[in-house]
Amino acid sequence: GENVEQHPSTLSVQEGDSAVIKCTYSDSASNYFPWYKQELGKGPQLIIDIRSNVGEKKDQRIAVTLNKTAKHFSLHITETQPEDSAVYFCAASITYDKVIFGPGTSLSVIP
Amino acid sequence: EAEVAQSPRYKITEKSQAVAFWCDPISGHATLYWYRQILGQGPELLVQFQDESVVDDSQLPKDRFSAERLKGVDSTLKIQPAELGDSAMYLCASSLRQTTVAFFGQGTRLTVV
Numbered sequence: 331g332e333n334v335e336q337h338p339s340t341l342s343v344q345e346g347d348s349a350v351i352k353c354t355y356s357d358s359a360s361n362y363f364p365w366y367k368q369e370l371g372k373g374p375q376l377i378i379d380i381r382s383n384v385g386e387k388k389d390q391r392i393a394v395t396l397n398k399t400a401k402h403f404s405l406h407i408t409e410t411q412p413e414d415s416a417v418y419f420c421a422a423s424i425t426y427d428k429v430i431f432g433p434g435t436s437l438s439v440i441p
Numbered sequence: 442e443a444e445v446a447q448s449p450r451y452k453i454t455e456k457s458q459a460v461a462f463w464c465d466p467i468s469g470h471a472t473l474y475w476y477r478q479i480l481g482q483g484p485e486l487l488v489q490f491q492d493e494s495v496v497d498d499s500q501l502p503k504d505r506f507s508a509e510r511l512k513g514v515d516s517t518l519k520i521q522p523a524e525l526g527d528s529a530m531y532l533c534a535s536s537l538r539q540t541t542v543a544f545f546g547q548g549t550r551l552t553v554v
Contacts, residue, residue, distance in 0.1 A: 334483075364542070373445075373532050373545035374484065419483050427472060427496075427539040431483030 332357040334422050336432030344440050349407045351435045353420035356401070360422040363396060363403050364429065368417045377418075378405070410439045443467040445546035447533050453552045459521035462549045466514070466535030472496075474543060475508055475518050476532040484532055490516065491539060523553045 333356040343349050355363075361382035366374035380387045380394045380403065387394050391410075396403040403422075407414055417436050423429040446465040454460045466473050471492050476484035487506065489497040492513040501508065505524070510516040520527055530550050534543040 366545075371547070371550075373534075373547045375545065376542055379542065421483070425539065426536065426541055426543070427474075427489060429486075429543070431485070433483050434481070 332360060332422055332424075332428075332430040334420060334430050334432040336420050336435055338435060339433065340436045340438075342438045342440060343410050345410060345412060347410055349410050349414070349437055349439075351405045351418055351420065351437075353403050353405075353422075353432050354401055355403070355422040355430075357422070357424065358398075358401065359424050362423045362426055362429075363394070364421050364423075365392075365394060365405050366419045366421065366431075368419065368434075370416075374419060407437075410437075412439050412441050415439045445533055445535050445544055447531075447546040447549055449549055450547065451550045451552075453554060454523050456525055456553050457522040459519065460523050460551065461517055461519045462531050462533075462551075464516045464518070464533030464546060466516070466533070467544060470535035470537055470544075471513070472536045472539050472541075472543070473510055473516050474534040474536075475516070476534065476545075478530040478532055478548070480529070487518070496539070520551075523551075525553050527551060528553045 364379035368374045393406045420432045473490040475487045478484040488508045490510045530548045532548045534545045536543040
């Protein structure tokens with residue numbers, strides 16, 4: 331079955347700097363890659379997603395890139411703000427309903 | 442804004458006791474999921490419903506866990522008897538149908554003592 335790895339497990343950045351989280355997946359049939367943000371005591375919230383027919387997608391300060399050949403995908407957050415502090419999960423799926431999550435990255439943005 | 446509602450938010454129970462969690466999905470969402478999230482890990486799917494039918498329960502420990510969605514709307518997840526290793530966050534999510542994005546509730550934090 332699908333296996334998703336995520337690095338780093340923890341990340342600290344200064345406010346205003348960029349943050350990058352990288353993920354790899356094992357099943358070449360996966361074609362949908364969502365990213366979730368989970369704040370303390372809350373459920374995961376979808377922040378951006380990308381499909382396999384697209385190499386890059388951007389939404390304001392957040393961007394995702396996908397390299398299907400290498401089975402890598404990454405989340406880029408620019409101009410980080412304290413409210414970006416949370417745990418971020420990457421995930422992969424062949425269909426929307428069989429989403430396999432990575433282990434998470436705890437991001438801390440230092441004011 | 443429509444949300445997935447879960448209750449209770451927190452539950453402490455003694456091992457060997459029974460415990461139940463409730464989920465009310467976003468109105469009109471046919472697909473409902475229960476996930477378990479152990480501290481420091483990503484969510485893992487326990488069971489998936491399409492309307493009132495179970496689509497996937499391959500990861501549900503059926504000797505002690507049960508889930509139902511009798512009328513195809515709200516759902517209950519039960520554990521009996523609870524074990525210390527069941528301590529986790531139990532998340533419910535729903536989607537309009539199987540091929541659309543899922544939205545998560547705030548979860549129920551279970552502590553088994």
